[in-house]
Amino acid sequence: MSGEPVWLEVSVSAQPGHAIVALSGELDIAGTGALNFQMSALAAQGCTRIVVDVGDLLFCDASGLGTLIEAAHRAVLCGGWVRLVGARASLARIIRITKLTRILPEYRTVDDALADSGASHPVTTG
Template sequence: MALTVHSRFHPIHTDLAVVTLTGDVDISTAARLRDDLAALLGDGARHLVLDLGDVSFMDSSGLSVLAGVFPLLRESGALALAAVNPRIREVLRTTGLTRLFPIYTSVDTAITVLRAGDDAPS
């Protein structure tokens, strides 16, 4: 299945982008996802929330894209995953990626938690 990527910057928190994915993240679509995420970072995104609610399959290529974004955001931002189906959640857990990326039940919850972290005293 093809992958569609829809991204938007949050209207209030302009350094936060929500990326909604639909379809499969695999060897044939991972480069596009990588390029789209890189473009968002280039446009000023410090926080990314990936809505995976409509992703039915993710292979190692997709996992590699997620792992590749982590160091780019680690210093001043975060990558959070939302609405991950149980099969993909298990792959993330098995590969240890759940230690890098928090998983939330919804995009709204992910945004709330990420913004609360920004407001926390350093």
């Protein structure tokens, strides 16, 4: 890399009954405001079933993880959920180690995340 900062890009695709939020770049303290804004806007619109595609996320620090947890708690309080798709091994490992798999379950595909109508069943990644 050139040593220049990698910014977070947040893309939202709202569908009837759910939304897909795609993240790319780095989710650190510099990007949490943008993500929190988008997730809060979805909640304000009544969209509480949110799949977050983190496949293009290069890095996620504690503040980024905290923002995802906050969004998940907000969604659960309104009867919804936040589910992750495509977590790289490093992020999936942190979620497992910190025992956050119930709050932020990870799935292989968006379709898998949307199809799970029962309790969260996270993917085990290596």
